[in-house]
Amino acid sequence: MAFVIIGVAQARASCWAITPQIRTDLRVYVIASKACDQQQAGESSVTQPPQLRLLRHAHNPAFFGGMALLYYCLHEPLKGVFKFARQGAHQGDALAEDYLGNVYSSGFPGLPAMPHKAFLWNIRSAQQGFPFGEFDVGLDFFKGIGVRADASPGAFWMSKAAHAGVIQAMDEMGVLYWKGVGVPTNDAKARKWFALAAAHGDTEARQWIASHPANGAPPHATAVTAPQPAPPPAPAAVTTSVADNQQTLQNLQRFWTLYFQASNAHVVDFGEPALVRPVRFGNPP
Structure with missing residues (x-):
């Protein structure tokens, strides 16, 4: 899974029947993401944010999911991601399950890619209601990773992730409705999802909106005028008199x-x- 930022997941959490553990996973996702940004920017050398250490002392498996995300974000060897993700996944943490699926999808030296295991762990995460697990399962169905490629269930899981606030899923839903992949073609719904993604900073969604104005005018057109007829060609110059x-x-x-x-x-x-x-x-x- 690409590094994704939660858009409105927290604001919409009350609309979804998510468990307290999933709420914890979402908070851990934000904490680990911020720690990653700080370390990449050189603002901090934190490898274990204090909040994650508290979870570790509380024996909450979300600690392992957070550490797996942090290692993944910082491009640490996938062996370290695998270590933390496997520990958390076997304790039922949805964040860890999702990252374990991602490790099995790509593989690393000493561990070949195992698409079927990747899908197994991603779907476990998604079935718990973890938004990024839902996003990854959608991708698995579209790409045929560990499962037969099928656009319909792919669109179903992608829609759940988009409604939960995953910005990339919003952009994907715009594409699906625009092209009619897994869902009926619907320009209005495509524009709605692109607008939501663009409002949360998605560059590709903003580019689509800029190139598809709502009024149907050509992109970046400032005024629409009737085409003017071309002037008649000038008569050839007479160089010799009769x-x-x-x-x-x-x-x-x-x-x-x-x-x-x-x-x-x-x-x-x-x-x-x-x-x-x-x-x-x-x-x-």
Whole structure:
């Protein structure tokens, strides 16, 4: 599972029948995430936040899930993540179960990837109501990790995670409704989920909203105007006058000579000024 930030999970917790242990897991998730951010930024060298030490002394298995998350976030060897996740998972902690599933999904030197075990632990976490377990099970169904790929159950679990406040799940639901994957195509619902994800800082959701304005206008359009007809092409420049074209003059002379011969006319001049030399027929009067 990618490192995810809880969006509105805590605010919506009352809407879900979650157990006290899951509430603890959600608080531990936030605590471990903040500790990871501080250590990455060099603000603190804390490896075990005080709150986690309290859980350890209380023999609460959420301690192991928090440590697994912290190791995972800090890119520590997966062997350490596996150690903590396995201890917590076998005590029924949903956070630890989810991370144990992630370790089995990727594997590490000495432990090959085991997709079926990955799905087994992820689904245990999801069935307890842990939002990130629900998110990972959704991904498992979409990607066919340890289970036959099936978009419908994938969308079901992804929806549960999105409603619980997982920002990445909100973005995924926007994509699913937009493309009609696992759910009927619904632009309004797609926009709703993208808007929720964007409101919590999701970059991809913001990009989608920017490129799909609600009024249907082209992206970043400032005004819509009727297309203007292209101006007619300018006439080609005349570089040579008719009088300078000898072939044209000869053709004109031949035409009018034959014309006047046929009409038996007595014309001395042609035109004023004459375009061709005077045309004479018979005896002038």
